[in-house]
Amino acid sequence: MNVLLTLAYDGTNYHGWQRQENAISIQERLEDAISKVCKTEISVIGASRTDTGVHALGQRAMFAKNSNIPIEKFTYAINTQLGSDISVVKSEAVADDFHPRFSAKNKTYRYKIYNAPFRNPILRNYSWHVYHDLALEKMKEAAKYIIGEHDFSCFCASGGQAKTTVRTVYNLSLSKENNEICIDINGNGFLYNMVRIIAGTLVYAGMSKIEPKSIKDIILSKDRTRAGITAPPQGLTLMEINY
Numbered sequence: 001m002n003v004l005l006t007l008a009y010d011g012t013n014y015h016g017w018q019r020q021e022n023a024i025s026i027q028e029r030l031e032d033a034i035s036k037v038c039k040t041e042i043s044v045i046g047a048s049r050t051d052t053g054v055h056a057l058g059q060r061a062m063f064a065k066n067s068n069i070p071i072e073k074f075t076y077a078i079n080t081q082l083g084s085d086i087s088v089v090k091s092e093a094v095a096d097d098f099h100p101r102f103s104a105k106n107k108t109y110r111y112k113i114y115n116a117p118f119r120n121p122i123l124r125n126y127s128w129h130v131y132h133d134l135a136l137e138k139m140k141e142a143a144k145y146i147i148g149e150h151d152f153s154c155f156c157a158s159g160g161q162a163k164t165t166v167r168t169v170y171n172l173s174l175s176k177e178n179n180e181i182c183i184d185i186n187g188n189g190f191l192y193n194m195v196r197i198i199a200g201t202l203v204y205a206g207m208s209k210i211e212p213k214s215i216k217d218i219i220l221s222k223d224r225t226r227a228g229i230t231a232p233p234q235g236l237t238l239m240e241i242n243y
Helices: 026-038 071-079 136-144 194-206 214-221
Strands: 002-009 055-064 086-094 106-115 128-130 148-151 166-177 180-187 236-242
Touching: 002 026, 002 071, 026 055, 026 071, 026 086, 071 086, 106 194, 128 194, 136 166, 136 180, 136 194, 166 194, 180 194, 194 214, 194 236
Parallel strands: 055 236, 106 128
Antiparallel strands: 002 055, 002 086, 106 180, 106 236, 148 166, 166 180
16 A cells, blocks of 8 residues: 655755755655654655755655554654654555656646845745846736647756656746735646746746747747746745646
C-alpha cells in the first residue's frame, strides 16, 4: 500500500524540493521525518520539483507504507518530526499504480508581485517587488494569448529535460488588491521555470516593454530571448495538484 501526502512549506530556507548532496532540501527533511516515524529508511516520490525559495500549499509526495500506523495518523506523526516551515496537511491511501507526477491531471501555481515604489520587508520572501507602475489591463490582455495548447519553448529556461515542450494552459488570471498582484495559472504541466518566465513576461507587458499582442508571435518563435525575464523564485507558490 502507498501513502500520498499533501504538503505545505515555506521554501525560503531550502534549496528546492529535490534531495541534494551539499544542500538542505524539502525532500531530505521529509524523508528523514518519515524514516524516524517508520523506524526504517524511507524514500518519497514528489509530484513537482519546486526550485530554491519556492513555496507550496499543495505539494504531493508518495511513499510505500512500512508501518502499522493508520494511514490518517501519518499526518500527525510526521509533523512531530518536522520544523515549523514544513507541514503535512493530509495523508491518504492510493493504488499501487498511482504516481504523484504522472497521474496528475493539472497543477495550479500562484505568482505574487508587490507593486509599489518602496519594498515591503514583511513580503520580501513571498513576492517580487516591482517598483515600476504596472498596467494591469495590459498584463491581462497579454495573458489571453498564453492560454491554450502551445509549444512553450520561449518560456523554458535552459537546462530543462522535458521530452516535449508542448503544454496546455487551461486558465491564466490576474487580480490586484492594494499593492499586491496575483497571477494564477493552471495547466496540465509546466516546463523548467515556465511560470516564472511567464510572470516576467507579463510584467514586461505591464511596463510596456512588450506589446500584449506580440505574445502570440513570441510563442510561435520558440525563442527564449524574446520573452521577459525570469521572475525571482520567492513570489511563486505551488497551490494545488489535481488527480
